[in-house]
Amino acid sequence: MMKKNKDFKDPSNLPELAEEVEKGVALLSTLSKTPTTFTPLQEFVMDRSSETFSNVALQTYKRFKENSPIISLENPPVGMGIARASDMKELIDKSRKKLSEKLVSEAKLSKEEADKQAEKLIGATWDVGHINMMKQYGYTDKDILKETEAIAPYVNKIHLSDNFGMEHTELPMGMGNVPMKGHLAELKKAHGEQLDKMKKVIEAGDWYQHFQTSPFKKTLENFGSPIYGMEMQSYWNQAAKMNNSYFSGYGMMLPDSHFSMYGSGFSNLPTELGGQMSGRGRVGGNPME
Secondary structure: OOOOOOOOOOHHHHHHHHHHHHHHHHHHHOOOOOOOOOOOHHHHHHHHHHHHHHHHHHHHHHHHHHHOOOEEEEOOOEOEOOOOHHHHHHHHHHHHHHHHHHHHHHOOOOHHHHHHHHHHHEEEEEEHHHHHHHHHHOOOHHHHHHHHHHHHHHEEEEEEOEOOOOOOOOEOOOOOOOOHHHHHHHHHHHHHHHHHHOEEEEOOHHHHHHHOOOOHHHHHHHHOOEOOOOOOOOEHHHHOOOOOOHHHOOHHHOOOHHHHHHOOOOOOOOHHHOOOOOOOOOOOOOOOO
């Protein structure tokens, strides 16, 4: 063992220093795992992010138990990190695994219950506008829908925003080329009827910034949503094409002739009191038949 406080400026001590360095190098060569000097960025991001999300979920579970808020990890616009479905799945799987382990060790849950809570508490928010930006790199609708198919089982919320695949324009649905019907079809395969209850958030901030009008009506038009809660005619995409004035009638469901024949809903009124059926006055009695 080399003595402490040796003066290695003294040339006579250099052989002893060389011997100690050689022993150190030999010791390192016996280690089973080579010390890591650099960590790949993707690996580092996955490890640190999953640690953060699992810790947040653990603390909220300890406080709120069954009423714990759900963590939904959103896919960023393509071109940023963790934007593809495979990356999102890896991050969620790692976060769930770490959370499950912590729930077992710290919250004293069984492994089965811990896995169940981890799956419930950490999922994905799928932004269809963000993934559509794959098109700027030459991908097609078919490629984009494969991403949705892969991430679908993890999705618990949907963000609705449209674009043309090149910029993050945040248009109301139907104004760009997001293949929304395809997205819904893939999500339906994974969630069935529960998809109808899944929260869907309209994200059209850029649209509102410039036009100062709500994107809600435009979104309803694109989805062909029914105007009435009974899911019967008419639909919003039909109403958008109706430009008639109030006095022009409502088509066959309430024809114009009704007003000319019977007045404004009061068939017995004479014309001078608002009725429009000719041949009847206040003192003239019944019209001739």
